[in-house]
Amino acid sequence: MKSSSSSAEHRCFCQVTGHLDDCTCDVESINTFNNMQLFPKLQKLLESDYFRFYKVNLNKPCPFWAENSHCGSRYCAVNPCKPNEVPEGIKLSSYKYSEEANNELQECEKAENLGSVDSSLSEETRQALLDWNRHDDAADRFCVVDDEESPDSQYVDLLLNPERFTGYKGLEDWRIWHSIYEENCFKPNTIKRPLNPMERYRENDGSTFYRWLEGQCVEKRAFFRLVSGLHASINVHLSARYLMDDNWFEKKWGHNITEFQQRFDAELTKGEGPKRLRNLYFLYLIELRALSKVLPFFEHPSFRLYTGQPAQDQHNKELLLELLHVAKSFPLHFDEVSLFTGHKEEAAKLKEDFKLTFRNISRIMDCVGCFKCRLWGKLQTQGLGTALKILFSERQIDALPKSRSSLPSFQLNRQEIVALLNAFGRISASIRELENFRSLLSKVH
Numbered sequence: 104m105k106s107s108s109s110s111a112e113h114r115c116f117c118q119v120t121g122h123l124d125d126c127t128c129d130v131e132s133i134n135t136f137n138n139m140q141l142f143p144k145l146q147k148l149l150e151s152d153y154f155r156f157y158k159v160n161l162n163k164p165c166p167f168w169a170e171n172s173h174c175g176s177r178y179c180a181v182n183p184c185k186p187n188e189v190p191e192g193i194k195l196s197s198y199k200y201s202e203e204a205n206n207e208l209q210e211c212e213k214a215e216n217l218g219s220v221d222s223s224l225s226e227e228t229r230q231a232l233l234d235w236n237r238h239d240d241a242a243d244r245f246c247v248v249d250d251e252e253s254p255d256s257q258y259v260d261l262l263l264n265p266e267r268f269t270g271y272k273g274l275e276d277w278r279i280w281h282s283i284y285e286e287n288c289f290k291p292n293t294i295k296r297p298l299n300p301m302e303r304y305r306e307n308d309g310s311t312f313y314r315w316l317e318g319q320c321v322e323k324r325a326f327f328r329l330v331s332g333l334h335a336s337i338n339v340h341l342s343a344r345y346l347m348d349d350n351w352f353e354k355k356w357g358h359n360i361t362e363f364q365q366r367f368d369a370e371l372t373k374g375e376g377p378k379r380l381r382n383l384y385f386l387y388l389i390e391l392r393a394l395s396k397v398l399p400f401f402e403h404p405s406f407r408l409y410t411g412q413p414a415q416d417q418h419n420k421e422l423l424l425e426l427l428h429v430a431k432s433f434p435l436h437f438d439e440v441s442l443f444t445g446h447k448e449e450a451a452k453l454k455e456d457f458k459l460t461f462r463n464i465s466r467i468m469d470c471v472g473c474f475k476c477r478l479w480g481k482l483q484t485q486g487l488g489t490a491l492k493i494l495f496s497e498r499q500i501d502a503l504p505k506s507r508s509s510l511p512s513f514q515l516n517r518q519e520i521v522a523l524l525n526a527f528g529r530i531s532a533s534i535r536e537l538e539n540f541r542s543l544l545s546k547v548h
Contacts, residue, residue, distance in 0.1 A: 111360075119380045174270070268341040288323075331382040337480075342540070391527070394426075395436060486527065
């Protein structure tokens with residue numbers, strides 16, 4: 104084995120180049136587009152109040168197995184917001200989707216400040232808001248979402264609870280991913296997944312698995328690659344924000360090259376690591392495509408990123424639209440038209456199976472024993488589920504009315520919007536971090 108400074112970089116990134124399977128896009132185009140154009144704008148937007156506060160229920164019981172232990176590390180803990188830390192407008196945001204509602208609520212708030220007894224919305228306005236949200240139907244979703252009205256749901260400041268290595272690993276972690284890959288990726292039990300930590304490794308598992316995968320329809324191949332890409336993205340972040348030093352006077356988080364190699368080095372992963380990184384790029388393309396397709400929804404005159412701060416809200420909407428126009432300008436988008444195009448009844452059944460299976464994965468996130476990992480797992484699966492909802496709602500999005508008062512044919516609630524942008528922010532950051540790891544590995548002797 105070579106011991107040159109370039110060998111470690113080569114072993115991790117040898118296949119992370121050129122065109123991606125089932126796409127017209129290449130890795131290098133994504134790197135340039137993301138790192139130079141999109142990533143800086145996206146990170147700025149995610150620091151705003153609208154996108155940093157996410158409402159989530161971290162106390163839902165695991166629906167699949169009873170003996171579910173919780174991580175005891177202090178780094179697994181999540182610090183929810185106190186009531187006074189969340190902008191009032193965000194707490195009311197479920198009522199803030201239309202400009203008419205904004206105006207009505209502002210009048211109510213003014214009246215309340217003047218000592219008015221009745222500051223409630225009129226019945227007519229309440230009905231209009233119900234109509235506006237009517238299309239927010241659970242049947243359209245690709246994931247199970249938390250009930251925001253539940254007393255167990257709390258706001259979390261994502262900037263103060265970042266995704267990073269918490270020490271949660273081993274059997275409990277493997278169990279989560281085993282359930283996802285083995286029971287929710289359309290794979291028969293007779294086909295063994297390579298490097299499954301829950302089973303004994305066999306030399307030909309990899310070749311058998313990929314022969315099976317290539318024989319599947321494009322939809323099932325895409326599903327596996329999305330799951331694998333999400334897993335890879337999470338592992339990139341855990342390696343990039345690793346607890347390097349923990350003592351009484353400081354905690355130092357940084358890039359752990361050894362951890363990255365253990366997850367992605369071709370020799371250490373029997374060739375699997377670089378494949379996982381390529382799947383990360385496939386996931387990026389899918390979510391980027393969703394952002395480009397959903398632009399008309401956010402351009403609707405009545406839509407607001409409402410936090411109760413009018414000037415900042417307008418500025419954030421401008422930043423969001425600028426970002427989405429950049430996403431739309433990418434010249435090598437994934438073409439989702441090729442999905443679910445077979446026999447009408449078979450295609451409809453496959454699409455429904457696709458949706459139900461992904462919903463099941465979103466439910467598995469409630470089995471994660473580390474609360475911080477659960478937070479980011481729930482957010483990222485909801486974000487990907489929202490992206491899939493967008494991709495397969497093209498007709499509804501195209502039919503969106505142009506006027507302020509007409510009912511929408513497509514809807515996203517605030518929870519979906521925050522998850523969509525933050526989930527893509529994680530993937531975008533992963534692509535950016537790969538450049539950092541390339542540089543660091545090139546210096547390994």
